[in-house]
Amino acid sequence: MPDAARTAVLRDAIGLGVAVxxxxxAFGAAAxxxxxxxxxxxxxxxxxxxxxxxxxLVGVLGAGGSALAAAGSxxxxxxxxxxxxxxxxxxxxPRGVLRRLGTAQWVIDETTAMAVAAPERRLARVAFLAxxxxxxxxWNATTVVGALxxxxxxxxAQAALDAVVPAAFLALLWPRLRRPFAEPAVQRRVALGxxxxxxxxxxxxxxxxQVIAAVVAxxxxxxxxxxAEAAS
Amino acid sequence: xSDGALWTLVLGASLGCYLLKLAGLSVPAxxxxxxxxxxxxxxxxxxxxxxxxxxQTLSSGQDLVVDGRLAGLAVAALAxxxxxxxxxxxxxxxxxxALVHVLG
Numbered sequence: 497m498p499d500a501a502r503t504a505v506l507r508d509a510i511g512l513g514v515a516v517x518x519x520x521x522a523f524g525a526a527a528x529x530x531x532x533x534x535x536x537x538x539x540x541x542x543x544x545x546x547x548x549x550x551x552x553l554v555g556v557l558g559a560g561g562s563a564l565a566a567a568g569s570x571x572x573x574x575x576x577x578x579x580x581x582x583x584x585x586x587x588x589x590p591r592g593v594l595r596r597l598g599t600a601q602w603v604i605d606e607t608t609a610m611a612v613a614a615p616e617r618r619l620a621r622v623a624f625l626a627x628x629x630x631x632x633x634x635w636n637a638t639t640v641v642g643a644l645x646x647x648x649x650x651x652x653a654q655a656a657l658d659a660v661v662p663a664a665f666l667a668l669l670w671p672r673l674r675r676p677f678a679e680p681a682v683q684r685r686v687a688l689g690x691x692x693x694x695x696x697x698x699x700x701x702x703x704x705x706q707v708i709a710a711v712v713a714x715x716x717x718x719x720x721x722x723x724a725e726a727a728s
Numbered sequence: 729x730s731d732g733a734l735w736t737l738v739l740g741a742s743l744g745c746y747l748l749k750l751a752g753l754s755v756p757a758x759x760x761x762x763x764x765x766x767x768x769x770x771x772x773x774x775x776x777x778x779x780x781x782x783x784q785t786l787s788s789g790q791d792l793v794v795d796g797r798l799a800g801l802a803v804a805a806l807a808x809x810x811x812x813x814x815x816x817x818x819x820x821x822x823x824x825x826a827l828v829h830v831l832g
Contacts, residue, residue: 511815518822531729536738543742546749548780553741555789563733567741574745579772581752582765590753600750605780612773652826659800659825660818662785666801667817669777670808683774690775691782698787710779717771720763 501615505623512606513630515664516547520635522657523550524642530558534643541639545632546604548707549573556702569702576708580608587611587620602628609668682717689713796828 520541527537532554540550549570556566581603588611590599602624610627614620672683690710697706729737759765785797800821807817 508814511813511818514815515818532734532738533731536734539735539738540742543739544745546745549741549745553737557729557737563729563737567737567744570741571744571748574748576776577745577749578752579776581749582755582759583752583772585753585755596753597750600753601746603749603752605777609773609777652829655796655829656822656826658795659797659828660822662781662797662801663804663818663821665777665780665784666804667808667814669774669781672774672777678770683771686771687774687778690778693775694779694782695786695792698783698792699790701790707776707779707783710775711772713775713778714768714771717767720767 501619502622505610505614505619506626509610509623509626509630512610512627512664513634515660516606516631517634517638518657519547519661520638521642521645522654523547523554523635524639524644525646526551526558526642527554527639528643528646530554532557532643534640537639537643538636541636544570545601545635546574546577547635548576548605565702569705572702572705572708576605577603579711580604584608584611584624587614587617588624599624602632604628604631605665606631606668613668613671679717686713686716689716796825796832799828800825 523541524534524537527540527550528534532540540553544550544553552569552573553566556569557563581600584599584603588599590596607624607627610623611620614623669687671677672680673687674680677683690713693713694706694710697709701709781801785801786792786794803824804817804821807820812820
């Protein structure tokens with residue numbers, strides 16, 4: 497594989513780990529505020545390791561929700577990772593039970609986005625592993641920092657963190673919307689549809705559910721191309 | 729909620745989320761090779777990433793709000809259009825969010 501492309505992937509993986517790590521501080525702080533001790537917060541980052549679900553769980557707990565509602569919201573958001581796994585199988589082709597069990601834990605937004613954005617399959621594996629390692633280490637380390645130092649995190653630092661996360665998702669989305677990515681105009685239509693659906697549902701559904709519901713915007717992509725159909 | 733109940737919640741929800749990840753890797757390859765499945769999965773990331781951008785920029789719980797995050801996103805979009813590196817995009821967005829907070 498080209499060295500320049502590999503270097504770019506590794507650099508982006510570390511950059512993404514740092515960005516997500518910043519938000520790990522906020523998760524640790526939110527977990528502490530919701531009544532979890534530092535070990536419980538760390539257990540979530542080690543074992544659940546899917547940021548949106550983790551935030552949903554402590555968010556519902558912090559708002560006085562039941563354990564069932566907290567777990568339910570985390571699992572609803574976790575279904576996103578099932579869709580990601582389906583997308584990753586042809587790219588990663590995990591062989592054997594152990595490798596599949598290990599790979600599964602790192603199937604999250606960031607690793608999927610990096611793997612599917614890679615220009616070729618071997619690079620996709622590098623992107624998945626590098627991003628998984630980078631995000632896993634930094635997310636867990638910063639969870640502890642946040643849980644221990646929640647009282648010290650000022651409002652201004654919180655405001656900065658709040659603005660970093662959507663920017664990170666936009667940076668992941670951006671290349672899909674432009675050439676040389678396949679069908680960028682259709683990707684833009686689907687992206688706009690997803691955003692509109694999510695915002696329209698926000699006042700009416702439990703926090704997080706609108707993100708999953710936004711999958712319906714995929715319908716805007718239309719049918720598979722005839723050539724692809726003929727190939728089946 | 730007792731400490732034991734919290735641990736049950738943490739470990740149970742973590743196991744559930746792990747099994748959801750594993751399920752995605754365990755469906756037969758033939759399902760994935762269907763043209764309409766390929767079509768759906770090609771476009772799922774755009775829909776979900778855009779939804780995450782929108783929700784994490786404009787929502788606070790179930791309320792829609794406009795605050796420094798939107799300014800940060802606008803700066804990030806400008807930086808991306810100018811082909812700024814990823815980390816620069818994030819730093820600029822964070823600085824913008826913090827600035828709006830301090831000024832506001």
